[in-house]
Amino acid sequence: MRIVLTGGRSPLALFFGQKLKQMGHEMYMLEHFSPTFANYTNIFTKIEVIAPPAQQFETFRKEVLSFIERNAIDLLLPINEETLYYGLLQEEIQHRGTSFLIGEQELLNTLHNKLTFITWCEAIGLLVPKSELYVAQAVDFSKQLVKPIYSRFGQSVFFSEEAITTIDSENYIVQEKIEGQQICLSLMLKNGQLISACAYDTNLGIENFASITYVPFEHPKLTQIIEILSQHLSQNGFFSFDFMFDGTTFYPIECNPRLTFGAVLDNERIIAGLLDTPVKEINKRITTSYGIKLLWLGKIITQKNWRKTYPTYLKTQDVLAEAFVWQTWLMLPWVLAQYFLKAKKQKLSITDFVVQDISYQVDKNEGTEGSDE
Template sequence: MNILILGGRAPVALHLARILSMHNVFIADSVILAKNSRAIKESFKIVSKPNKDIEAYLKEINNIIRKNKIDLVIPTCEETIYISMIRNRLECNVLVDDFKKILTLHNKFEFINLCEELGLKTPKTELYRKDSSIEINNKSIIKPVFSRFGTFVKVINNINEVVINEDNKYIIQEFIKGQQYCTYSLVKDGEILLHVNYKTKHAIGMGTSIYYEYFESSGLKEIVSKIVKELNFSGQIAFDFIKLGDNFYLIECNPRSTSGLTLTPYDTDIVEAFINGEKIEIDSFTITSMKVNMFLIGMFKGKFLNKEYRNDYKKSRDIVYENKDKRPFLNQFWLVIYFFTLSLVYRRSITGITTFDIEYNGDEV
């Protein structure tokens, strides 16, 4: 099968290419971490920005599909939202659900409303704009309705601390002090085919995990199952939770790939399983990490003085580095330079700038 992976800038796209090595894998993006990887047959640079010109973006992808006889497209990053918009106009099958479902899950306020309708536990959440009249009496979180990687998330104690971009909608959410957990699932017609849970143990900022170790929890899977069954969802989906006592509170959803997928061992053919609707049984999950990030944090923030941190660093497998496929490891340093330069030009954080050309923030396209 010929498979085109989009979002080639992301480490999870590289892992996806490696676990699908039994197929002919192609990869595309404006910048590509997996370029020259042994796992891919060919890479393609996409010039068009879907959040600026979706018609040009559609044309570029269809050209790749036609020329390489692509059977299946798998989006991985924020371009997933745009691919869901145009999936019926792409000239092959696409592993993504329709735009209406994706948008409900991506919109942080609508997602919380969905969870409340299903009787699931969530923090108290209110929609906020400049003219809103909201009282804040306790520690709270404010973040844009459309955001990612914990960017623009701020902890506040009163309404006077709120500073917003008036063009955006925000939510103010009850602050729940607890341990964060995440899930990743592959789903077809509301049935979970592959599911992993992991604790946010080592992270950058407000919650971008850089370390992934499987955590057994039937409770988390039951919550995910309830949501995907309600939506009759198909595709990749991930959730963030805060655990307080015995309860898991849903925080937000990413209706796309996340690095939780990297817990799956190599040669896990998720495509074949998805096509046939077969559940994937995994005996032993891999412990993975963004090892360069862990090293830098360990060195400059003194984390290596902590024995547990050192042990986690040693026992985890780097998502990017592979002994038989070393080129992507070198590529990541060029990507850092590229995004660092963009962050200076656009005056945004280096994390936030990584999706500047593919992120969806509720704008009309």
């Protein structure tokens, strides 16, 4: 099978690329800049740099469809937030005979927006934190927080009055502050069937921004939540939910309607579902923990709370060890240095730089399907 992945800047793409290549499939990669980690591995038959969808959507559209046709692609698996741009092309992609597991675009837009996501969750019967659009009203920061409607890596969440003096109020929400443990839940549905469901704890006391630990988490109440979500989601797609768990209730706070890093925990069932091969029992317990151990070790050392996390660290499998080959490790400093220099040139942080060409905002993209910007 000919399979194209996107997002070679993410180790997750190399992780799934390695698994699929080892099964005998021919792998391709679509990206929007170079170099990325994908350039320094032996996974991909071809890597093609195409137009960035956030800035040049129509060129992106033409180049994606042309690539799929020229290379007779059987399966498309986007990895990062560009998934939502590919979603805009889902009918055209599938019309060309390429399999693409994606939800209905209207639902993707609803789930991606933090405020409409909360409304959707409340409508299907989940308990939610009180949330409203921020319009410069008074905020009680002892009980509330302010965060963007669209954000990545958990950035730009404000916990004090002083921090919000310069923000654009129409792009933020005020939300009830829930104290507790952040739990993520990843679901995969295909043809109305739940293929994969895994919950995991990403905290362990040392994370900020993007998660670097993926430790399986179980709770009886999650079974009911999975049933409710599965009944109201699209027939197809990947959906990753973030909850705050206060010890009694799971409060949904946001959703990434796409594949996320937690998928490594259940990669065998996910790949089986993508390839239409027999799928293991959904209720089979997931016991293996994963982590990005290079970053994790740095957190343990610098924050000096190794007693809390080091035992788990030792028992955890390394995402990068399974994703990278020796060439990737060798060139890792070079790739990161390129990100740093390009980000500095554009006066962006590295985290902003690596998503600025793929960041998806519904209100900004509804009118860009027919023209380059």
